Amino acid sequence: MTSSRHERVLAEDALKHVFQCEYDRLTASADSVAGALRLSRDAARLLVDRLVTGGWLAWGGGALYLTVLGREHAVQVLRAHRVVETYLALETGLGSSEWHQRAEVDEHNLTPARVDALAQRLGDPRYDPHGDPIPTASGELPPAQGSVLLDWPEGVEARIVHVEDEPALVYAAIAQAGLVPGMRLVVDGTVVEGLKVRCEGRAFVLPRTLAGNVSVARLEQAPMAEAPTRRLADLKPGEVAEVRGLSPAIRGRERNRLLDLGFVPGSPVELGFTSPLASPSAYRVRGSLIALRTEQAEQVFIGQRVEGVDLKEGT
Amino acid sequence: MSSGCPPSACSGCAVPGRSPASLQRLGLGLENWDHVVALAGNPNTGKSTVFNNLTGLRQHTGNWPGKTIARAEGGFSYRDRRYKLVDLPGTYSLLSSSLDEEVARDFILFGKPDVTVVVVDATALERNLNLALQVLQITDRTIVCLNLMDEARAHGLRIDTRGLARDLGVPVIPTAARQREGMEELLGEIERVATGQLAARPRRLTYDVPGLRDAIRRLAAEVEAAVPGVANAPWIALRLLHGDESVRRALARGELGLVSEDAAVGGVGAAA
């Protein structure tokens, strides 16, 4: 039982790998399978042979391709993986570094029916927390987009479309830098340490190793709101500024909740006062006092100081 | 400082108030009602005071958000009609960001109340109208109860009630539930809406977002074709685009069709 499960996991991982190669327009081979699955070349070759005999994979022009059967199964596994990651991000308190590892295990255990049930509970999300599209239940997946941030021209505004979740260390460092799919950024130049980046009211230098694992694309349409210059956490007591938007890092219910409380573009917001322990802080917005932790205030984008506005809370 | 008091403190009302003559409080006596009335509103707007005034029950709520989670029910009779009053949890929105919002939203949508009274805080109109507008997208049979008018006066706020009613397209009744002001007018309006004497034309939002308007229009047309007479097709379309599971399920089960009764009585089609 255990060994058959192990074989299935290997087989599904191989299918997933070939699928990813096709999606990224790369060539899959027994050797690339060996690399991706950390198998010896012989073991990988054996695995590929078995999958070809079973009708899951086929050879064509020296490259491995998925058969219809194989593609269907690969998409199912991919869907399970991304739905599980989304679930972990939205509904559990687990840190972003744990999503991928857990999804790698669960993707092999969940039946499509359970994946569908999970997705429906989450409101059929379209994108996973890394910015990747989730295949629909019927297996549809939009084509890949975006190019590596390292190659992106200076001074052209871009949107982050994908953050690679492997290797885990690099992923954690990117998360630490506060880069999340959906954010807008501009590359201002290069220095020895990496790229000079301006991103949603923050300017910093992004090391090359990290920039290599971030994909960006052109903005599909004109920006919805004026670009933010600061974050809510930068606000001084008594100062009023306008909300420009919420970071894509705020997801699910938390996002809805903040929007409902009035943290929407165009809302004037004022820092009322701060807790004796320095966090949370209470902000006046749309007639109420709302307390947010510093980590959250860091995810609310705002503009410059607005003069002559007196915000009154309800009484 | 007698004007400032939490909604809870007015429960039970030791002081016999000027209660409307034809109101009979039925407390928990809920049998054989003619109409169902839902009470919605932000937290801390005096919703429970209105509820207690009408039913004679004592519902205590403290001065912190989220204290009422379950919904409370009570009954009253007014001019020979019996009403069941359902006090929904206080919420900022109906967009399902938490459990209590789902409870409130689902009741307004699927509980099919004959009247939904949105209690709004007159001193924080901007925040409170946010919820009222959302309710207007779902149901025509809405009354806005502009509560805490005493507080608003103490703050030097003057509110043009008629202008507000015109802008919202539904009746607006100014009240000060703690002083029992405006209860008679509220009851009269509830009766008019419940019996279909009053056809409202609530303000519908157009969601002027590039790329969204067309999607809503196309989908709403399909919804109207599939569920004839549905009153809130654009809203349903928007929820479907949002991936709202309970709306999707309700549509699939044919439960949303019953909303169309509202349209038949209210005589208001959906503004596309």
Add this chain to the structure above:
Amino acid sequence: MKTGTPSPGLGPVSDAEADRPNPGDRVILGSSPRIEAVLGLAEELRWRVPPEFHDRCVEEIYGESARIAARNVVRSGVSSRQTWQRRMDAFLTGRWTGFPAMIAVLAVALWITIVGANVPSAAMAGVLVDTLHPALKSGLGQLGMPWWLNGLLVDGLYLTTAWVVSVMLPPMLIFFPMFTLLEDFGYLPRVAFNLDRLFQRAGAHGKQALTMSMGWGCNAAGVTACRIIDSPRERLIAILTNNFALCNGRWPTQILIATVFVGSLVAPALAGVAAAVAVLGVALLGVVLSLGVSWALSRTLLRGEASAFSLELPPYRPPRFWRTLYTSLIDRTLFVLWRAVLFAAPAGVAIWCVANITVTGRPLAFWAIAGLEPLGWVMGLSGVILLAYVIAIPANEIVVPSILMLTVLVTGMTELGQGAGVMFEAGDNVLKKLLVAGGWTPMTAVCLMLFSLCHNPCSTTLYTIYKETGSWRWTVWSALIPMAIGFVLCAGTAAVWRWIAG
């Protein structure tokens, strides 16, 4: 699409795959083709609408609200109440004033309760116990009631109930309205605001400060209030740690023991203050334990990070004093008292029975106490206290009355009461004499205060936990965690105390 997708693994099909249905299947319940067309179109359009359209919709609604409000509202002048509210917040959440204010509020509330409850307590006991009890006993005796029935009803049932009422009612009458006033005023969210950082560090939700405060009124109510926490993980943590908030059943125990032992250590003028400080210390220890256990839980059983937190700070509203008094009397005091009486009456009967039914020449209670004595010694308590605790498992509020009755039995100081297994009225001095005769030291008092903070929740709370979590497992955990901590805390304190005392 085919059914029964084969497995790409070459071995036998595993369980997980055996029931893989057609992936295209969606649970669409008896819908018409038109409806399916709608759902299909929605699915297709969802990929084309802008990703952040929901944000934009909320923005639209808010924009519309703002326009309508601006058109119809005229504001004139500056509200003095607003200035007053801002000053209040500056003080109650101030960097240097926030925490002292919080502790002072709690300390003053406790002090008023302790000092204020003494007189009415004594007066009530004078009527219910000193006058009514002998009258009832002799009256029923003259009517020819057999001694055992008379004892069971009057000495057991009536006297226990009378004791509970006279000990519990006065502090509750003072403490609950004060708590309700603070709640209605809008202070509780500010407490949550001040303490949030600590809860965040412990991996718990900021609103746990609110549910903990509700627990100070009643743990069962506190557990129910945990519904305001959205994240299931943090809700469980809040439920499991709510018992560390001293509830109304335990405040009287704390207050009584602190008054008798701690209060008498200092000059009489300061007795009330000293007792209040001791009870405050135990209450604050409860907060620390609550944070500590939350921290440990979020690293073991309920692993995860603190989720996002947003809290509305409602405007302060000057409470209506008399109305609040009335409401809290009806909703809290009478409710809690009724429950206590309900549990006290049968417990009174039980105590009378264990004290009067003999086995091999000795009362049942004697054997039970002897058996529990070693464990009691280790915990700095005694067999009497543990037996009282066992008898009082249904309700925390009657632990102290049970202890007193059992102590009378063991010390044989029957002249204080009216016979074995009988509750009695006792002034603080007499009480102390009795307890000292029963082998009590200040250590016993301290350990009992700690034990009263840390033992399993009362039966009502346990039932509420089961209802809220729907799981026996978590209900058992919620009882085991405080019991284990209580044992360690008491045994540790006793060991250190004995070591220092030589």
